[in-house]
Amino acid sequence: MTAVSLYAALLAILYAGLSIRTLRLRRRLRIAIGDSGDERMLRAMRAHANFAEYVPLALLLIYLVEIAPASAVLVHALGLALLLGRALHAWGVSRSPEDFRFRVAGMALTLASLLAASLYLLLAHALAALAAVAGSA
Known part of the structure; x- marks a missing residue:
């Protein structure tokens, strides 16, 4: 089993929590679609949507780093950074007044997790290309 599966599972639980919170707020405020100009609804929607915008690509990149293969320490550092980052962001966006620090x-x-994973993969590809060129010479 991969380390990424652990972070995918933990992130899915966080996403479910954000989803449930948004659905409950919709029900309580009687807002079927959109935010109806309610700041609480908008904040819940953005925390939920922002999560959905970043996590799939980040998990994919971390998985590709893991199968590259990279050290387990790097994979766990990337996974923890993503998990903590998404939790902090959701907490900060959800507060009114907003706590920008979170x-x-x-x-x-x-x-950081997105960029570090991307840079690792780019470096791995560059090194593989150099090794292929050196091997064919």
Whole structure:
């Protein structure tokens, strides 16, 4: 079993929590679609949607790092950064008034995991290409 499956499962639980919170708020505020100009609904929707926008690509990149193969420490660091980043971001966005410290820290951790995984994969491809060229010479 891969380490990424652990983070995928934990992130899915967090996503389910965000989904349930959004659905409950919709029910309580009687808002079937959109936010009806209610800031609480908008914040819940954005925390939920922002999660859905970032997590799939980040998990895919981390999985590709894991099968590259990379060290387990790197894979866990990327997974933990993503999980903590998404939790902090959701917490920060959900507060009114908003606590930008959590939102900024959450986005920084999320982007760090995305960029670190991307850079690792690009470097791995570059090294493989150089090894192929050196091997054919």
